Amino acid sequence: MVKLIDGRQVARVLNAQTQTRVAALRKQGIVPGLAVVLVGHDQASERYVRMKEKKAQSLGIYSVLKQLPADSTQAEVLQTVTGLNQDPRITAILVQAPLPPQIDATQVFGAIDPAKDVDGFHPENVGKLYLNLPGPYPVACTPRGIMTLLAANQVPLQGANVVVLGKSAIVGKPLAALLLNAGATVTVLHSQTKEREAFLSAADVVISAVGQAHLLTDADFQPHTTVIDVGQNLDENGRLVGDVDYSEASVNIEQITPVPGGVGPMTIATLMQQTVEMSEWSK
Numbered sequence: 001m002v003k004l005i006d007g008r009q010v011a012r013v014l015n016a017q018t019q020t021r022v023a024a025l026r027k028q029g030i031v032p033g034l035a036v037v038l039v040g041h042d043q044a045s046e047r048y049v050r051m052k053e054k055k056a057q058s059l060g061i062y063s064v065l066k067q068l069p070a071d072s073t074q075a076e077v078l079q080t081v082t083g084l085n086q087d088p089r090i091t092a093i094l095v096q097a098p099l100p101p102q103i104d105a106t107q108v109f110g111a112i113d114p115a116k117d118v119d120g121f122h123p124e125n126v127g128k129l130y131l132n133l134p135g136p137y138p139v140a141c142t143p144r145g146i147m148t149l150l151a152a153n154q155v156p157l158q159g160a161n162v163v164v165l166g167k168s169a170i171v172g173k174p175l176a177a178l179l180l181n182a183g184a185t186v187t188v189l190h191s192q193t194k195e196r197e198a199f200l201s202a203a204d205v206v207i208s209a210v211g212q213a214h215l216l217t218d219a220d221f222q223p224h225t226t227v228i229d230v231g232q233n234l235d236e237n238g239r240l241v242g243d244v245d246y247s248e249a250s251v252n253i254e255q256i257t258p259v260p261g262g263v264g265p266m267t268i269a270t271l272m273q274q275t276v277e278m279s280e281w282s283k
């Protein structure tokens with residue numbers, strides 16, 4: 001019997017705490033303000049951005065969307081970011097990834113004021129995380145949300161063998177840093193890894209952030225494995241699925257985050273949490 005790790009439930013609790021913190025700030029005349037920059041018309045991105053705006057508004061966070069055309073220039077995107085850096089109503093800036101091919105994403109993330117970098121993508125914040133410096137500073141929302149979800153489900157990390165699949169700057173790398181800082185033995189696998197099987201069969205926790213339906217099945221894991229599925233894929237039938245196939249008959253997966261209802265809601269709840277924290281840190 002596979003146990004499901006309920007991301008919606010933990011996100012609900014976190015969102016309720018965030019709402020209380022927003023109300024406390026508002027009593028002092030402080031309103032957290034989140035700006036989302038969306039370049040182009042990627043369907044999934046538009047959907048995620050709408051979900052973020054809706055959640056922000058429901059928690060009392062002021063939210064603005066800066067939508068730029070798909071053929072925007074680097075200078076135009078940078079100008080938008082600079083304008084938001086200088087806008088006192090905006091305390092948190094998120095530039096939605098992926099950006100169109102003509103845009104240098106690293107330069108854009110580096111142009112965000114580190115104190116408003118709610119995604120934790122600025123090199124200064126990435127460096128602090130990597131060095132495990134004392135906070136506060138923002139950390140990438142999906143990895144931080146996963147750490148919250150693991151803690152809420154009492155998954156031990158000290159000395160645990162944790163395998164991360166995927167080495168993106170948004171999920172794999174910051175997640176590996178957080179796990180290392182928490183005392184796990186971390187292995188990051190990627191598309192050029194040889195003998196993935198050997199690493200998986202020694203893992204206590206496997207976190208897949210590849211973005212490929214049916215990438216892994218129950219047979220890939222050792223007994224009692226905790227699986228965190230970061231994938232958001234459409235399968236052959238157009239259904240939203242993660243990277244990992246499992247069923248009632250799975251014997252090795254002890255617990256897993258479902259897609260939808262696992263990591264996704266935690267990403268958005270963590271974004272809201274961090275938007276409010278950044279307001280608190282700067283007052």
Ligand SMILES: Nc1nc(=O)c2c([nH]1)NC[C@@H]1CN(c3ccc(C(=O)N[C@@H](CCC(=O)O)C(=O)O)cc3)C=[N+]21
Nearest residue numbers: 048095096097098119141259260261262264265267268
């Ligand atoms: N600068 C930036 N920061 C991000 O945090 C960021 C980004 N760019 N680009 C895209 C990815 C993806 N992402 C998701 C957030 C929530 C769900 C989510 O809530 N998913 C729901 C299902 C959503 C649905 O119904 O389609 C779930 O898994 O239950 C998914 C994906 C944030 N990202």
